[in-house]
Amino acid sequence: MRLRARNDIEIQCDEPCPLVAILRPRSGANQWVLAERYEIAPWVPASEYIDGFGNLCQRYTLPQGASRVSVESEVEVEDQIAIDRHAPQVPVAMLPDETLMYLLQSRYAPSDKMEERARAIVQGCAPGYPQAERIHDWIRENLDYRYGVSKESTCALDTLECGAGVCRDFAHVGVALTRSLQMPARVVVGYLLGLEPMDMHAWYEVFIGGRWFAFDATQDAPRGGRVRVAHGRDIADVAFLSNYGPLEIKRMEVSVAEV
Template sequence: MQFLVSVVTLFDEKSMMKLRATCQLDYHFSQPTPAVFLLRPQSGLAQQITQEEWQVTPLLAVTSYNDNFGNLCDRVLFQIGDYQVSLTVELYTSEWIDVAPGMPKTPIEQLPSDTMVYLLPSRYCLPEFLLQEAQMITQNFAEGYDKAAAICAYIHQNFTYQYGSSTADTTALETWQHKKGVCRDFAHLGISLSRALDMPARMVVGYLYQLDPMDLHAWYEVFIGDRWYTFDATQSAPKGGRVILGYGRDAADVAFATFFAPFELKYMKVNVEKID
């Protein structure tokens, strides 16, 4: 099934960049296999889609829905054989991310109710086991944004980004112990350390312009003051050019693809380019 969407941008293009993101996934299925994909971005405060083409080849019925976090998901029932899932999307997004040195921490009693779930332990994020570590990292920094930024910088400086160093079951505590991981592990650790200091933190997945090597990507946001701020411990400095696909408590909520039977991923390619 194919979807084409055209909308009028609501952003001031002078402060935005226009990107084209593409994703191609080739699969083989040896039995009928239900699946759910989280690959399509939505327009919102952070981005505005101008065109989208989402396709499953050979043609299959696709059912779209929004999950409990508002993410746009697509259900597919694959039959035996080879299939390609592809996305091409053009959108406007910010060239940079906002930073707020000195922004004070929001008292728990003043937090919006919909942020409270992001204070709690979740499948991969274990703040109750990382409180002392969070206090050690941030002891010389002011409450709020400065502590959150210190956590992100500490992970970037003291942990090794290494493909194959973790599995889909690796928790934030294990990442802390092993001192290495990939983007989702760094995000889980940043989330856990932030929650340990009573700052709501959530996982974000999507695409990142000029990511090296190019791949699907994960980072996190922390609620400070009256809004969410972006942090990415895989990067040496705050960086924009992000295409957001979904938000969740951790990776369990924002898997790019979930299959309910065995499958084989034969090929994968992701690309993000700047366009005029």
């Protein structure tokens, strides 16, 4: 499946504002970037680097006043996300080095406080994909998708107490519960074809059976048509804009269409 994802952002700065953006998808095992356009208006000098998680980061300073950042990517992606209900849990001693960071508790995914709850949820499920799938299903069954109940500081424990949240909150709960069972898990942000209302989206991945599997508890069935932009321990690692000065997003328009 070939998708065209667009993100058009209008920004107002009271003074020159340094920032790091993560807006470019990267080619990998499950997607291939065919074409891109990245525009900053007014144009400013920019640089790019790869962060510790493998994400493409763009660094520049926006001038005082109004600016516009526009990114368009044409990407070949999977029609369906992979499912393997027989995929086993990988023992910690056999995990690849690069997955170990995704076993640690993090700011929004305090997995060190979630094991008892996770064990109760997956009781009777075999370690590996069956446990990860049961956690995904439990989130869908027990949390309401609702705007306005979470804020930037909301962590997985807060979401469980509230019983509701949005995509990033669902992802944090999934990551925290799964990590507490010693399965590496990470938050992913990007675009999903057919998402309503259309916006940047968050889901999560679990390392099972030697590969990463995607889970999205906001959807009623496994869906492909995803453009992955970034992944990290939680949403703090994958912010699409990290500004180091006053900045206001006046408008952000996202679209995803099949080519």
